[in-house]
Amino acid sequence: MNIETALKEAMNIEGALGVALVDWESGMPLGTLGGGKYLDLDLAGAGNTEVVRAKMRTMQSLQLNDVIEDILITLGKQYHLIRLLTNSDGAQNMFLYLALDRSKSNLALARHQLKRIENDLVI
Numbered sequence: 001m002n003i004e005t006a007l008k009e010a011m012n013i014e015g016a017l018g019v020a021l022v023d024w025e026s027g028m029p030l031g032t033l034g035g036g037k038y039l040d041l042d043l044a045g046a047g048n049t050e051v052v053r054a055k056m057r058t059m060q061s062l063q064l065n066d067v068i069e070d071i072l073i074t075l076g077k078q079y080h081l082i083r084l085l086t087n088s089d090g091a092q093n094m095f096l097y098l099a100l101d102r103s104k105s106n107l108a109l110a111r112h113q114l115k116r117i118e119n120d121l122v123i
Helices: 003-011 041-061 107-120
Strands: 016-023 028-034 070-074 078-085 094-101
Touching (some): 003 028, 003 094, 003 107, 016 041, 041 070, 041 078, 041 094, 078 107
Antiparallel strands (some): 070 078
């Protein structure tokens, strides 16, 4: 599946407000869908890049020999899910960022669906 299809699939997740595929080394989105007046996906992608970088530094400092599957940020009305993508050589340099309306979404199902999208995505 290509980037455009992956973003459309993510927006079909119940409660989805917006999605971005972000290169966390540069902070630049490779694609976005949804968002709107109250959710600037370019800004969210750049801000969440800092979250991912901080967590990567922390894991390195702690000498954790593991990979991040996802990072969850729980707000009063939303879930923000950051799914790190692992490419064929095991590197993690991109993530899917998905904002969900907390009252309309099922977090476990959303995580499962993002994992499926990751597995089918070809970049």
